[in-house]
Amino acid sequence: MSAAGSLDPERAARVVLSRVGEPGEPRLTGLVTELGAEAVLASLRDQGANGELNDDLAARLADVDPRAELERAQAQGIRFVTPADDEWPSALDDLAHASSLHERGGVPVALWAKGPGRLDELTGSAVAVVGSRSATTYGASVAGEMGAVLGETGHAVVSGAAFGIDQAAHRGALAVRGPTIAVLACGVDRAYPAAHRQLLDYIADVGVVVSEAAPGCAPTKIRFLARNRLIAAMSHGTVVVEAAIRSGALNTASWAAGLSRVLMGVPGPVNSAPSVGVHQLIRTRGALLVTDGHEVLEAVAPVGRHTVGRLQEPARPRDLLTPSQRQVLDAVPLQQGAPAGSIARAAGLSPVRVQETLADLLSGGFVEHAAGRWRLAADMG
């Protein structure tokens, strides 16, 4: 779309509402979903003309020049994406039916996006990996590994570019050239936290940085709450890697649950504060315990597409024994050893047969023999 071309009135209205409205303000998003932005904007302007709006809002409604907004954005490599665009991630439409949380909710009026990643394509199989800003080395390492496994299998990693778990998840995906989406609470032209300027620039180079807040907007607490719903909605599932009791990641988890997305949590030491919130999600919110990226894929993928092999140790030589050899081995004492006759009784087999079998087990290194007594080899206990 060239900003110099003709500007569709619905699109123009969404630019204005995106600029003057607060992200996720549920009355606004609800009305726009129901009536369309053009009608909502017309109604607001009528109210302004009738003195029914606060003067400041009325003035700002008049001030916004949608064409100029789009030109400024385009000059910064930022595009404006609405439900009418092919790039619109249709998963966000589920927000129309979800309950508000903390007075935020609804389908965004529009998104501002920066970067080569196409939102519709990336969100088709995206997974959110979120968590505490005060992550531990353990949590960051698990999030990074998870981001890498998701990235390697072509699943976009959605997160919030915050310190701690978020950045580790993004970096894990980036390290394997996997797709990743950073969803911000501020305008996509800003960097929050400032220390992540480089990370965000890199994501904008190879993935996509997206926000419901218009360019230039500062991050505020309510914008974080509004942002969290987009992270959950754009993803098939949300993994919480570490989260203390009051972590914002638990807000994202609530959105995921409310949107019937797969909610997952990574366990950790029970005495680690950043794992307490995750354990609570698993205990009381039905979050699925996951320990690596493969288990995440198994949980979010359509049935049969990903199946994690049953974890098992490599076969031990013991598995190659015949049933009767095992029967004898099971009857050999661990500690002080026993004569063959006593083992035969415990095994319920004839002493002669047991004597032969013990010789086989001895040559296989399963048992030891000394002073007429047989015992399990040291590493078999």
Place this chain on the structure above:
Amino acid sequence: MSAAGSLDPERAARVVLSRVGEPGEPRLTGLVTELGAEAVLASLRDQGANGELNDDLAARLADVDPRAELERAQAQGIRFVTPADDEWPSALDDLAHASSLHERGGVPVALWAKGPGRLDELTGSAVAVVGSRSATTYGASVAGEMGAVLGETGHAVVSGAAFGIDQAAHRGALAVRGPTIAVLACGVDRAYPAAHRQLLDYIADVGVVVSEAAPGCAPTKIRFLARNRLIAAMSHGTVVVEAAIRSGALNTASWAAGLSRVLMGVPGPVNSAPSVGVHQLIRTRGALLVTDGHEVLEAVAPVGRHTVGRLQEPARPRDLLTPSQRQVLDAVPLQQGAPAGSIARAAGLSPVRVQETLADLLSGGFVEHAAGRWRLAADMG
């Protein structure tokens, strides 16, 4: 019961079968539950007389002198407990209806017990705490804490006296003078592992050491498998603290599940091998994730008897703010700050009111003010 008194024939038969049979041999336990020990023993003796038994077994059946067995045991402070005794832990009778595992199963023919603890009383509210012999410091510490919480609340800690988790759980209970039951795979007069001689002596002094295997019997692999079913059956629930993929604790967990006991698991770092089996129990076997003894009590206790308070951090000053103060605070940018007018717009409140509120928030330490811009105080982000 004095061994010198008259000896009930059913009781005498159980002594003989306990001495010559293998613990948990399911044909034997099944027949004894169905027909009684006297009938089973009579039938075995008939078979012996007809040459239908292996000579050795026939000879041993003839050799056992039940009265002498009981006298020897009594001299060592060991008592013989059968379903006819008041002390019999009736929870074990559930084993009559559970499927065999690894060819072990059924209600024990009898138990041999040592120590002042009464099995019927202690198992009324007992909890099994089991896990890996190769426990980590973390796992041992969690098991010890859990043992202490259970012990303090009068719940007997049932475990296997093995290295690692088992011993930590017993010691946790002992440290608070709580009741504990060690269930052995060998005779209660033996110490396995030998390094736990002192621990077992202490448990026999203040709690109870119990086994299905007759005094003198050595620990064998099948006896461990038989033993695990008793640990699970004697307890209202089983907590697995750490367990690698092939840990014997997972066998105990299978028994707990098969007996419809509460199965619980303590999470740990996903990259810790001894936590892998526990995570698998939680993921695939429906084990309840528990993080401390209080959560264990909540899970095993009758509804309403124990309720864990919802974990939460102490209230922050923020919780004392009025709704409109919070509304303003939520609109204050985290990073670079904003003028009051911009915050008023974001909050949807009048600039005058916002200005006043910001002053309140400043005096409360919630926000900072510099160069005409307001931002969140450093510790509020």
